[in-house]
Structures are given as structure tokens and as C-alpha cells.
Ligand SMILES: O=P(O)(O)OC[C@H]1O[C@H](O[C@H]2O[C@H](CO)[C@@H](O)[C@H](O)[C@H]2O)[C@H](O)[C@@H](O)[C@@H]1O
């Protein structure tokens with residue numbers, strides 16, 4: 269079996285695991301199965317870039333990390349990745365910022381990644397690059413003579429062409445993707461948007477099987493929806509920690525219905541709209557006040573980016589106002605918690621919650637939705653209310669799907685979930701657990717790696 273070299277911005281085990289997000293959780297599992305290593309940024313900043321590689325072994329996974337300079341982090345991670353690409357790819361061109369220094373910092377850090385990882389790559393290795401931080405890395409590796417098979421997986425949505433063309437030098441960015449042999453997306457919807465861009469903007473052609481032809485270069489593009497590590501999650505959910513967390517939440521709920529939300533504190537997760545929808549529910553269903561509460565777990569993320577600071581302040585205000593307007597001496601409508609929890613504890617909280625309210629405005633997948641389903645009691649499962657704009661909605665069609673921008677739909681879905689008979693809850697859950705169990709992270713990585721192994725090795729990069 270070939271070695272697998274995984275390259276992503278974030279490498280698991282480097283900071284609070286509870287705030288790492290789904291990408292890191294999914295990749296740690298892949299690396300435990302294949303020989304190889306995981307290369308990325310250490311999360312540390314140094315005065316000058318040294319290129320020193322720190323090799324470590326954590327939990328069955330070999331990691332190779334490098335430090336970045338402060339300017340790199342500002343321009344590449346906080347800048348181009350999270351102030352330009354993240355909002356644009358989540359359809360928020362109103363929040364996207366275009367600054368020349370971000371673009372040059374992004375190129376520079378991708379070159380630094382390429383320069384330091386190239387000597388670690390052996391001839392038969394499969395190379396798998398992840399996410400929007402590292403789109404140009406494939407072409408940088410090709411320039412350094414790497415002819416191995418290289419795949420790329422995008423964990424976030426791919427925007428419609430009409431939005432993507434607002435990015436300065438968009439053609440250069442998309443052309444650099446053609447250096448990969450395989451390009452993976454979370455859903456068919458984003459694969460379609462990519463196809464549209466290739467045909468309209470680059471004058472290329474995409475065959476029905478996903479083979480992309482542009483200027484004499486041929487690559488493969490396909491959808492590979494990511495799943496959770498079902499087996500590992502079942503173990504977490506069966507642990508003593510999970511059982512205690514479940515009891516702790518049930519005890520403190522004192523018989524009230526628990527509605528749970530778990531999201532990084534990010535504007536793409538639709539938290540402001542969710543709070544507004546919950547407020548509408550409290551206004552419309554006065555008889556339910558005192559009988560239900562929303563537990564929103566929202567660990568802070570990307571705190572150095574001002575839009576994230578702003579959303580944090582706004583959510584403090586919104587939750588405070590809802591609590592001020594509706595609370596009673598023995599009840600508060602929202603428990604809003606800005607800390608992360610280990611997954612075993614989360615599993616217990618999911619189990620204790622009759623409803624999950626997961627309403628991102630756009631989300632590549634949303635693994636929390638799948639974890640909630642995996643944690644339920646088969647004889648008395650809870651109800652998942654899910655945004656139709658999350659990648660997960662294409663697989664979890666038996667959730668109560670809502671438009672996350674609509675307060676009325678959120679309010680109606682909460683009412684319907686509370687009233688839903690047990691046999692309907694079981695029927696919906698059984699349909700969803702099948703997909704969560706079968707389309708798990710193991711299947712995701714096997715399918716991607718098998719497809720990449722089937723690609724012919726490349727001898728040169730595209731003309732960019
Ligand atoms: O690394 P951070 O800046 O702290 O952000 C955490 C991760 O967020 C994003 O996760 C995405 O990947 C998930 C797994 O495929 C998917 O379920 C979710 O919908 C995506 O938003 C980001 O794409 C990762 O690169 C970050 O590490």
C-alpha cells in the first residue's frame with residue numbers, strides 16, 4: 269500500500285481539540301489507517317520563518333509541522349483564507365475583503381509549505397491536500413518536480429460562478445487547481461458550480477463522469493460527502509464520561525425540553541438568525557415558556573478576524589436580550605456557552621437533548637448534525653432540525669429541513685418537533701442513522717484514496 273501524505277493548514281493535536289472543527293477530526297482517523305504523515309502549520313508563530321520541521325507521533329499519527337511568521341499568519345490565515353475565501357465561498361461577498369497583501373501572503377505560505385514538504389515526499393506516495401487554505405499548493409509541488417498523484421478535497425462550499433468572479437485573479441486561483449489529479453467536493457451541488465465555472469470562465473469541458481478538460485490538461489472532479497467516524501463516535505457515546513454528561517444535563521434541565529446547538533462561533537453557522545427564530549417561537553408559543561430551553565454551545569474561533577469579534581458581541585447582546593425579555597425567576601430561555609467540550613461530553617449532551625437546532629446559512633457538511641443522530645436512543649430518539657443549506661441536508665433528508673433565514677420556519681419546526689409522535693421520530697431517525705452509519709468517514713477516505721490511486725500520474729503542471 270502506498271504511503272499517504274496528508275497536507276492541511278491545521279494538524280490535529282496542536283491546541284484545544286474541542287475547537288478544532290470537523291476537518292481535523294476526520295483526518296486524524298485517516299492517518300491512523302494509512303502509513304504516512306500529516307503535514308501542516310503548528311499553530312505557532314515565530315519572528316522569522318525557519319523551515320524547521322517538527323516531527324512528532326500523537327495517538328498513532330505522525331505529524332510534521334512548521335511554524336509561521338506573524339506576517340504569514342496575518343496575511344494567509346487571518347487574511348486571504350478567512351477574510352477573503354471563507355466569506356466568498358460561503359456566499360457572503362458582503363463580508364469578503366480583497367487586499368493585495370493577503371494574496372501575496374497566501375502565495376508565499378503555499379510556497380513555504382511546498383518547499384518544506386517536497387523533501388518528505390517519496391516516489392510512490394499519494395499526496396492529499398485539504399481545503400481552501402492550500403488551493404495553489406498542488407501547482408507549487410509540480411513546479412518542484414513532484415509527479416506523484418496529488419488529490420485535493422474542499423471541505424467548504426464552492427460558490428456559484430457569479431459570486432466567484434468577484435474575486436480578483438479568480439482564474440489564476442481556479443487554474444491552479446488543475447495541477448491536482450483529483451478534486452473532491454462535499455456535494456453534487458458544489459461540483460455542479462465548479463463545472464459551470466470551468467465551462468463558462470475557462471472555456472473547458474466536463475464529461476458526465478466528472479473528467480475535466482481545460483487547455484489540454486485532464487483531471488477528475490467528483491463529490492465525496494464526508495461522514496463521522498461512526499464506530500469511534502459510538503464508543504465515545506457509550507463511555508462513562510458521556511453517560512455522566514447526559515445525566516448532568518438532564519438533572520439541570522429538571523424535566524424541561526432541551527434544544528441543543530453546537531457550532532464554532534462563526535457567522536456561517538447562522539447563530540444570529542437561529543436566536544431570532546427561537547425568539548419568534550417564544551413569542552408565538554407563550555404556553556411553552558418555562559418548559560423548554562436552548563443550550564447553545566459556541567466555542568470561539570478565528571478571534572483575530574474582526575467579523576468574528578463583531579458576531580461574538582452581537583450574539584452576547586441578542587442572547588442577553590432574549591433572556592432579559594423572557595426569563596423568569598426559575599427559568600432562562602437560552603444557556604449560551606462560549607467554551608468547547610470534548611466529544612465524549614458532547615455525545616452525552618446530544619443524548620440528553622430532545623431537539624437539535626442546526627441552522628447554518630451555508631456549511632460544507634456539518635458533522636455535528638450527524639453526531640447528534642449517532643448519539644440518540646433508538647427507542648426514543650430526538651428530532652433534528654437542519655438547515656437545507658448544509659451539505660448534510662442532502663443526506664439527512666428526514667430531518668425537519670428549514671430555511672435558516674426564516675424565523676417563521678424555525679419557530680414552526682420547533683413547535684412541530686415538540687409535538688412529534690414517538691413513532692414518527694423513530695421512523696425519521698431510522699432513515700437518517702442508516703446514512704450516518706454507512707456513509708461514514710472510513711467510506712469517505714477509502715473512496716477518495718481509491719479514486720486517486722486510479723488516476724494516472726502527472727508529469728507536468730497546468731499553464732497558469
Ligand atoms: O481551522 P479553523 O480555522 O479553526 O476552523 C475549523 C475548520 O472549519 C472548517 O470545517 C469544514 O470541514 C468540515 C469537515 O469536512 C465540514 O463538516 C464543515 O462544514 C466545514 O466548515 C474548515 O473547512 C476547516 O479547514 C477548518 O479546520
Ligand SMILES: O=c1ccn([C@@H]2O[C@H](COP(=O)(O)OP(=O)(O)O)[C@@H](O)[C@H]2O)c(=O)[nH]1
Pocket residue numbers: 285286287288289290291293530531532565567607608609610611614633634635636637639
Ligand atoms: O465544543 C465542541 C464543539 C465542536 N466539536 C467538534 O467539532 C466538529 C465540528 O465539525 P462541523 O463539521 O460541524 O463544523 P466545522 O467547525 O468544521 O465548520 C464536530 O466533530 C464536533 O464534535 C467539539 O469537539 N467540541
